[in-house]
Amino acid sequence: xxxxxxxxxxxxxxxxxxxxxxxxxxxxxxxxxxxxxxxxxxxxxxxxxxxxxxxxxxxxxxxxxxxxxxxxxxxxxxxxxxxxxxxxxxxxxxxxxxxxxxxxxxxxxxxxxxxxxxxxxxxxxxxxxxxxxxxxxxxxxxxxxxxxxxxxxxxxxxxxxxxxxxxxxxxxxxxxxxxxxxxxxxxxxxxxxxxxxxxxxxxxxxxxxxxxxxxxxxxxxxxxxxxxxxxxxxxxxxxxxxxxxxxxxxxxxxxxxxxxxxxxxxxxxxxxxxxxxxxxxxxxxxxxxxxxxxxxxxxxxxxxxxxxxxxxxxxxxxxxxxxxxxxxxxxxxxxxxxxxxxxxxxxxxxxxxxxxxxxxxxxxxxxxxxxxxxxxxxxxxxxxxxxxxxxxxxxxxxxxxxxxxxxxxxxxxxxxxxxxxxx
Numbered sequence: 129x130x131x132x133x134x135x136x137x138x139x140x141x142x143x144x145x146x147x148x149x150x151x152x153x154x155x156x157x158x159x160x161x162x163x164x165x166x167x168x169x170x171x172x173x174x175x176x177x178x179x180x181x182x183x184x185x186x187x188x189x190x191x192x193x194x195x196x197x198x199x200x201x202x203x204x205x206x207x208x209x210x211x212x213x214x215x216x217x218x219x220x221x222x223x224x225x226x227x228x229x230x231x232x233x234x235x236x237x238x239x240x241x242x243x244x245x246x247x248x249x250x251x252x253x254x255x256x257x258x259x260x261x262x263x264x265x266x267x268x269x270x271x272x273x274x275x276x277x278x279x280x281x282x283x284x285x286x287x288x289x290x291x292x293x294x295x296x297x298x299x300x301x302x303x304x305x306x307x308x309x310x311x312x313x314x315x316x317x318x319x320x321x322x323x324x325x326x327x328x329x330x331x332x333x334x335x336x337x338x339x340x341x342x343x344x345x346x347x348x349x350x351x352x353x354x355x356x357x358x359x360x361x362x363x364x365x366x367x368x369x370x371x372x373x374x375x376x377x378x379x380x381x382x383x384x385x386x387x388x389x390x391x392x393x394x395x396x397x398x399x400x401x402x403x404x405x406x407x408x409x410x411x412x413x414x415x416x417x418x419x420x421x422x423x424x425x426x427x428x429x430x431x432x433x434x435x436x437x438x439x440x441x442x443x444x445x446x447x448x449x450x451x452x453x454x455x456x457x458x459x460x461x462x463x464x465x466x467x468x469x470x471x472x473x474x475x476x477x478x479x480x481x482x483x484x485x486x487x488x489x490x491x492x493x494x495x496x497x498x499x500x501x502x503x504x505x506x507x508x509x510x511x512x513x514x515x516x517x518x519x520x521x522x523x524x525x526x527x528x529x530x531x532x533x534x535x536x537x538x539x540x541x542x543x544x545x546x547x548x549x550x551x
Contacts, residue, residue: 164487
């Protein structure tokens with residue numbers, strides 16, 4: 129079968145490397161892909177937001193199945209357009225992708241169906257939002273309603289910072305139109321957990337849990353980023369908590385979307401906070417997380433393509449989804465200066481296997497791979513223990529070189545501490 133993956137980052141490279149293992153796939157294409165993805169798939173230069181053009185190309189090239197991975201084309205309705213052209217897809221429709229496309233929609237959904245989340249209020253009027261802040265305890269969380277490349281959330285430690293955040297979003301348009309409407313919600317405390325899940329609207333199968341590291345610098349200092357590394361599984365996510373999440377969050381969310389006539393088929397991402405009052409939803413994503421995907425998929429034993437087909441055909445219950453009883457660690461190698469200003473165009477050299485090295489921001493120049501983004505590579509290793517996976521990941525990092533490379537040296541440190549250094 130000829131399969132198309134829409135997307136151009138490390139998440140898409142992880143998906144493609146996993147799909148390559150399937151005996152059912154004869155050709156893999158990526159729109160737009162990147163310089164690293166081109167080693168594993170035929171890349172096609174096209175804007176991932178141009179959903180009509182993508183669908184036309186897929187028809188012309190007799191694509192049998194499409195995987196739409198990023199949030200933008202999903203929210204824009206790429207799956208709807210592809211389906212209308214007769215091409216089956218893995219990914220939610222525009223109607224279902226709103227669960228990430230609008231924070232206000234997702235918060236109201238949780239309130240309506242009793243799914244545990246932080247207390248909140250929504251605002252389209254800046255003056256009302258500023259007045260409301262005067263009644264709030266600090267710290268407080270301010271979220272842009274729409275998509276903002278994973279950066280539309282500000283945690284304000286004091287009232288002045290909170291008001292600056294509101295003005296920045298609503299008046300200065302720091303996130304464009306995504307901040308025209310905002311959510312102000314209570315600040316929750318506790319360990320964070322990411323859980324990706326496969327769902328066809330009838331059955332929901334959680335994947336291995338993971339722990340993200342958002343801050344740019346060691347010891348969780350520095351600016352917020354799209355993610356500087358991940359480990360899986362997450363030690364805080366015990367069997368008892370997993371059972372509670374399934375009963376109170378995962379299944380109720382799937383059922384809620386069905387009740388709203390927005391059946392979700394694809395990968396539904398749950399960003400959770402394990403608070404003293406139990407697990408609560410921080411956010412939903414309508415797709416695989418990045419860089420969580422880079423540790424979850426290398427642990428998957430079942431054929432990913434078979435799962436994706438089963439989701440599209442609403443027969444997920446027929447598939448036995450299995451994961452290796454191992455641990456994984458992904459270290460992000462970034463360009464110095466990320467997430468602010470950074471230079472591009474430096475050659476990347478590998479003195480190690482490129483298996484489980486997922487390219488996020490790089491381009492080909494002849495036969496050379498050059499840096500072309502803030503987050504450049506996701507370097508992943510799998511081992512029987514978390515300690516072993518961390519050690520292997522950093523050993524691989526030491527054998528990959530490009531000018532101005534920087535990465536955190538403490539990915540997995542918090543997880544090891546949670547395990548009590550037993551693993």
